[in-house]
Amino acid sequence: MNGTYHIWTIGCQMNEADSRYLASQLEALGFAETPRAEHADIAVLNTCVVRQQPEDKAVSKLLSLGDTKKNKRRMIIALMGCMVGKREAEDLAARFPFVDVFMAPSQTDALIDYVLSRDEYSHLDRTQIELADYRLPAVNREKAITAFVPITLGCSHACSYCIIPYRRGPDRSRKPEEVLSEVRSLAGQGVKEVTLLGQIVDRYGFDLDSGINLAWLLKEVAKIDGILRVRFLTSHPSYIDEELIRAVAETKKLCPYFELPFQAGSDRILESMRRGYTNAEYRQVVSNIRKIIPDASINTDVIVGYPSETEDDFMETMKLYGELKLDLAHIAKYSPRPRTVSSKMPDDVSEEEKESRLNRFDELVAKVMGENNAPMLGTVVEVLAEEFQASKGRWRGRTPQNKLVFFEHEGDCLGQLVNVKLDWTGPFSMIGRAV
Numbered sequence: 001m002n003g004t005y006h007i008w009t010i011g012c013q014m015n016e017a018d019s020r021y022l023a024s025q026l027e028a029l030g031f032a033e034t035p036r037a038e039h040a041d042i043a044v045l046n047t048c049v050v051r052q053q054p055e056d057k058a059v060s061k062l063l064s065l066g067d068t069k070k071n072k073r074r075m076i077i078a079l080m081g082c083m084v085g086k087r088e089a090e091d092l093a094a095r096f097p098f099v100d101v102f103m104a105p106s107q108t109d110a111l112i113d114y115v116l117s118r119d120e121y122s123h124l125d126r127t128q129i130e131l132a133d134y135r136l137p138a139v140n141r142e143k144a145i146t147a148f149v150p151i152t153l154g155c156s157h158a159c160s161y162c163i164i165p166y167r168r169g170p171d172r173s174r175k176p177e178e179v180l181s182e183v184r185s186l187a188g189q190g191v192k193e194v195t196l197l198g199q200i201v202d203r204y205g206f207d208l209d210s211g212i213n214l215a216w217l218l219k220e221v222a223k224i225d226g227i228l229r230v231r232f233l234t235s236h237p238s239y240i241d242e243e244l245i246r247a248v249a250e251t252k253k254l255c256p257y258f259e260l261p262f263q264a265g266s267d268r269i270l271e272s273m274r275r276g277y278t279n280a281e282y283r284q285v286v287s288n289i290r291k292i293i294p295d296a297s298i299n300t301d302v303i304v305g306y307p308s309e310t311e312d313d314f315m316e317t318m319k320l321y322g323e324l325k326l327d328l329a330h331i332a333k334y335s336p337r338p339r340t341v342s343s344k345m346p347d348d349v350s351e352e353e354k355e356s357r358l359n360r361f362d363e364l365v366a367k368v369m370g371e372n373n374a375p376m377l378g379t380v381v382e383v384l385a386e387e388f389q390a391s392k393g394r395w396r397g398r399t400p401q402n403k404l405v406f407f408e409h410e411g412d413c414l415g416q417l418v419n420v421k422l423d424w425t426g427p428f429s430m431i432g433r434a435v
């Protein structure tokens with residue numbers, strides 16, 4: 001062992017995937033994971049700035065690591081993820097002089113170069129990393145049943161409120177052979193379910209040879225031995241087409257599950273957000289999916305309290321969700337992010353009103369999901385067993401529609417598809433037993 005590392009991760013699944021790549025690179029160089037950042041020789045914070053709160057958390061964590069480093073001068077501290085954009089790196093270096101390396105999202109090489117340049121690690125060799133070939137880090141190896149695999153990086157859409165295009169750059173697709181070899185490697189290490197990731201995952205392939213698109217890639221991934229299920233997220237309503245929906249319908253391993261943010265129900269707000277679709281167009285996409293896949297589950301994202309959002313606008317958001325009876329909604333209170341178009345608009349919905357809208361939407365989601373799930377009581381669903389919860393003596397897994405299920409099963413079923421009869425259903429989870 002050459003030393004220890006710790007990676008703290010917050011934010012989206014893309015960050016989780018980036019942290020996994022970095023962990024496996026560091027392990028290939030002989031570093032071992034340690035559970036506490038203060039004890040690590042290399043401490044990495046993988047950050048998110050989509051909202052103010054995760055950014056504040058990262059800053060407070062970073063300042064505390066700065067204190068640790070005062071008595072541990074050889075410690076390497078790296079900051080990665082969406083806090084680090086090209087234009088921000090200089091400011092950050094001035095604000096946090098104790099940070100050794102700043103890495104933009106998905107760019108882990110800067111840390112590896114820095115480590116190799118340090119005298120105490122000069123005996124290490126970059127070829128060790130090349131040989132590692134998408135190895136899962138040790139902490140995941142024993143029990144990694146599911147894994148995230150990025151397929152498009154960045155985003156070019158520039159929704160008015162979103163900071164991601166400024167931090168992750170324009171969208172570009174990974175080469176299919178690279179994605180397929182990564183999934184093959186994960187399958188060889190015991191992974192049973194992969195989720196292909198992109199900020200707009202359904203734009204996959206737009207910059208590649210003709211015929212290569214998400215529908216094609218999903219079908220290719222589904223052919224890989226050992227992989228039992230394939231998911232993909234996040235879809236943008238403007239790019240979902242019939243070919244993609246049919247691929248999901250016709251390929252057994254592709255889960256009938258869509259992450260399809262609508263963000264707002266009012267056309268005036270959608271236009272100001274520059275989302276690129278109307279309320280009616282969103283409804284049409286949902287109806288197209290359900291026509292071909294009647295049991296599809298559709299999750300969404302919603303922002304409440306966007307600049308100038310009135311009570312009537314908000315009620316249209318409630319109505320859209322309630323009428324379509326979607327599944328889980330991730331609800332965020334609007335907060336202005338630097339350099340975005342909407343940050344120049346007055347943030348004129350009071351904090352109190354944002355909170356009230358968030359709570360009312362939360363209640364609606366619990367009610368609708370409770371109603372969506374209730375008819376499943378007494379039915380048998382197929383669950384991929386992801387983890388045994390020893391303290392509760394039960395297994396945890398998900399249905400193809402991504403519904404969370406806890407169940408009893410005699411003996412080890414980790415990584416297997418288990419038929420579970422549901423004895424209880426709630427809005428956010430279900431309980432049953434293997435049959």
Ligand code: SF4
Nearest residue numbers: 155157158159162199
């Ligand atoms: S589609 Fe819009 S919200 Fe999503 S990452 Fe791109 S700019 Fe941000």
